[in-house]
Amino acid sequence: MKSEDYSQGDAFQAEKRTVFSTATLPLCAAGQLARAGDFVSATVGGWSVFGVRDKEGTVRVLRNACRHQNMQVVSTPSGNCETFRCRFHGWTYDLHGRFLSAPPPVAPKDTQSPDLHLASLPSAIASGVVYFSLAGQPTPIDVGALPAYGGTLITDIACNWKVLGEHLLAEHTPSPDFTWAWPLLMVRRAGAVTVMEQVVPHTFLRTRLFTHVFGADVHDTKQAAATIKHVCEALQADRASGKPALEGTLVDDFHCRLAEAYAQAHAEDRPPT
Ligand code: FES
Secondary structure, rough: OHHHHHHHHHHHHHHHHHHHOOEEEEEEEEHHHHOOOOOEEEEEOOOEEEEOOOOOOOEEEEEEEOOOOOOOOOOOOOEEEOOOOOOOOOOOOOOOOOEEEEEHHOOOOOOOOOHHOEEEOOOOEEOEEEEEEEOOOOOOOOOOOOOOOEEEEEEEEOOOOOHHHHHHOOOOOOOOEEEEEEEOOEEEEEOOOEEEEEEEEEEEEEEEEEEEEEOOOOOHHHHHHHHHHHHHHHHHHHHHHHOOOOOOOOHHHHHHHHHHHHHHHHHHOOOOO
């Protein structure tokens, strides 16, 4: 990886077009959407989406793009609501993402058109995590039965998502106690506790860490998450200044997959001969 791959938007755009438009991506813990109307929104690798539990109990993942003028409908990271009202001009959607109404000055001509509904993405829940994909049905990993969900800690880190990914992978090798689901989820088991660390690439220099805890109180992980933030913000400065990335079997695998994605993006950019 070159230093600019960690510090400039071009690499992030290439990753958006390749890695994040094809991979199975985690969105949140199912426990974050426990009640009807609970929602979690995120920008994952440049794609703005949100998950919501409807009144029938189904979890849906929807594109967070209003059908009026493509602005974000959901502007808060999480919450609970009965309907989603776009703050720009008032188009309103139900918990399925179906268009409900709009103020007369901006109302569509055909209010029954299915084109007015928010775009729905294929999604799945496995081992307590909600997944989605922009390229067909997601294929999540199944890490088996888990202890009771203890909560999710959210940590914002001023680093590129790859810095966080490398840091979470560098100390591990594949083992029954550590599972990596390319590109964004690491699962650690320690006795009766399972911790899932979910990387959320918000922008090329802003990354969110979701620490989902099963079998323990989420507050027990606060210090560990604070340390990860501190270390990754220092590592970001190292990467940006050209210092080499961390090493390790899984980090090497991570870089191989990224190299494939960059080669694909490069091939797409090349004009046809
Ligand atoms: S962009 Fe949402 S109502 Fe206009």
